[in-house]
Amino acid sequence: MTTPLSTRAPHDLSVQELVHALADKQISATELAQHFLDRSTAHADLGAYVDVQADTTLAQARAADARIGAGTAGPLEGLPLAHKDIFVTRDFATTAGSRMLKGYHSPFDATVVRKLADAGAVTIGKVNCDEFAMGSSNENTAIAPVGSETVQPVRNPWDTARIPGGSSGGSAAVVAARLAPAATGTDTGGSIRQPAAFCGITGIKPTYGRASRYGMVAFASSLDQAGPMARSAEDCALLLSAMCGPDPDRDSTSLDAPTENFSRKLNDSIEGLRIGVPKEFFGEGLSDDVRTAMDAALKQYEQLGAKLVPIALPRTELSIPVYYIIAPAEASSNLSRFDGVKFGHRAKDYGDLADMYKKTRAEGFGDEVKRRIMIGTYVLSHGYYDAYYLQAQKIRRMIADDFQNAFKECDVIAGPVAPTVAWKIGEKSDDPVANYLADIFTLSGSLAGLPGMSIPVGFAKAAADKGLPIGMQLLGNYLDEARLLNAAHRFQLATDYHLAKPAGF
């Protein structure tokens, strides 16, 4: 019998293929876990993993093998996964990329981590991210990767001089480099979609409230949402089904929407699917390569039977100031618990209580986090609240309304994830506003709480960026993840961008 494993290396198999191979005992969970642990060590210079505990991973894998043997396997039994270091984990350290939490161990697992473990997944390790998920380049981490003493951003497997995107940059990089078949990520303003696009993989952020936020180190509570990152829509659907579901006893904002099988519509025809194309997503500032790839992808969709519908999302530009008021406001409050009193970093030498707070937080937080705490504190201050926070909330509602108007005319919305491909490490690190502006296409969907995904649609041709992946964003209406995944899967059946592999991995 020919199996995928007889012709290809385990790390080149999709999640779907691995789950079948494991269930059919073509490979044991323990062998597979060891394989990915070995690859992580071999490619340590990518700088993605921040905590690996081989004994723990192998113990989980043996338990998975036992369940496969006993016939009690879960849907993802034995599948190795990497978790973004923003999810708290009992068996691995949780740092959220911050010096504040260096060496912190949570007494419990995040709901998403627990649900994936319940489905049989095995944790390879934790992967790096921007500090408290604040950033779009992974340069804002304060944690050195496994095997290194030096703090450094995760590298993009397509060009190791470039950033992998962020904040879920470690997750995107390990999936692209085949150091994990899939990974968890979180998206607040684009943190799944943008690194997925920059690393040429597929990622989905479900509707706000689909996946429990319990155990995610909070950045902006009204925006944070977990989602899977893998190489294909088919793989994402499999993982998403295990990650989502109501969690009313732990997260009050978790939606009362039943657990779904997100794979059920994957192969449906997209004949007649109305794809909304917002003109605001195709204005100035879009690089030629991205524009060309978008045009080609939209043409591809037309060939698959979809109809393109021009739509307007008139407040797209406003999503930047609105997001950079609301997210920092919530963050400034969420990060108040890091005060040196109960856990995490505490300054060594201090005078009184106020001095302890000041030194602890000055030492524990990085520049970007401090910047956002200051912005957030300012916009919530007495006398400024109405002008900033309240106003931003009103516009947020209007942005959500704009989407509802658009969805009267279309089923999904398509556009670029980012105006450019991945930039070079250090290129924008001194210019926070340039980083903020690069989020323009992902912020509005986050503010509206809509599901959104990124799929690979091509590679840059310009000499400076040659070969770097380009991602297309698909946005759907609330709870319409299955349709998004269907649209993405049909595209991936007709194209092979998602199968491309960076050289050297």
Added chain:
Amino acid sequence: MSETVNTFEAQQQGRPTGPLVHGYEVIIGFETHAQLSTQSKIFSRASTAFGAEANTQACAVDLALPGTLPVMNKGAVERAIQFGLAIGSHIAPRSIFARKNYFYPDLPKGYQISQFEIPVVQGGAVEFFLETGKGADLVREKKTVRLVRAHLEEDAGKSLHEDFIGQSGIDLNRAGTPLLEIVTEPDMRSSAEAVAYAKELHKIVTWIGICDGNMQEGSFRCDANVSVRKPGQPLGTRREIKNLNSFKFMQQAIDYEVRWQIEQIEDGHEIQQATVLFNPDTGETRAMRTKEDAADYRYFPDPDLPPLCISEQWVQEVRGQMAELPRNMAARFQADYGLSEYDATQLTQSLALATYFEAAAKASGQAKLASNWITGELARRLNSQDLSVEQSPVAAQTLAQLVARIADSTISNSAAKQVFDALWDGAIEVDAVIEAKGLKQMNDTGALEAIVDDVIAANAKNVAEFKAGNEKALNGLVGQIMKASKGKANPQQVNDLLRAKLAG
């Protein structure tokens, strides 16, 4: 804050709206933190039991560990609804939890979850009687204190500054305990009225069972906002006395604060808005922080908690489960038993007292008389020995027997007092006591007439004075007859007989 409606006109006309202290009016508003009697905390499942070893009743949520989120305790919401129903408030169908941001070691999240712009309980009023003066000067006035709001919030932990040398300890057992913060309009005009309000509020929350009312353990903590002004002037600058945890200290603290503020103003100083603490040892209040130090709490709606939605159906369900409220019971006592509003209010000071009264009233069929005995003799005896009505040595059924014997003229009121003494000291059978002490009233008219005749004959002077128009002279004669009958004569009968004979 706005002023009371019924005092607005007086205020406009420059007339005082309450009693004056050295020419100043005293204005008081209250903020009370009532700890709600839920088993678990407001946003976590940890226990709320008092007195456990430090930090043993704080779970991951209470410690604000990374990744934890609050989940509303339904029981706390139901208690807030009960309170709102008890004082005639509007129960907001949609209220919002907000974060109050400030740093303090006993506040684990760096913010307190509270309600700010839209609280769950809005409006309502607390009514009570205020007694001033004594004896003949006793004045009983019905007072109404309007509530602005009552909102749900979580308590902070405790800082322990004494237990560790050179360091402070933090106990987070109390962190996340549900509180209902009850805020009044500035409707009170004296320390006595403030204490009467606090006692009435305490009665309500313990009656409906949403709070154990234990002031020593901090289950019922009052903050008093106090200011003074000359009549007709706008409200003065207030100072807030924090954490008044006994009714006695409450009155002392407010009285001191009022004197202090008047002295400051008389000395030409302006009052600075401040938060002050009362020191029971010195009897003084002292400022802990002024307005200049006041933090900017940066309130904003908590994105971790959706709006609290309370359907009319839920309100009705809660209403259906509630015991009869004191004011409803008082109204019923007036209607069913013909009691005065004052007596009915007195008898509904606690559920136990009201239950005692109803049992005695029903068993004796003499509600008014039972009421008099309970608010009179029984209350006096209980007070003098610092007993609650539950601890009364005289059971309601026993008091009912006594009352019945008065009503059927078996014994006189004064004889009844002797019976009551015996019952208080442990006797159980009313009739047996009457028999043993020979207290039965004389029902033999002939024998009584003989005594009356003897007394008239022996007291010619009194008789003459009475006939000359001195009514008081009659009392002397009645007294003589009662004495001669060893208290067994019926005073009314004696009176009637005497008047008949002297008129003849």
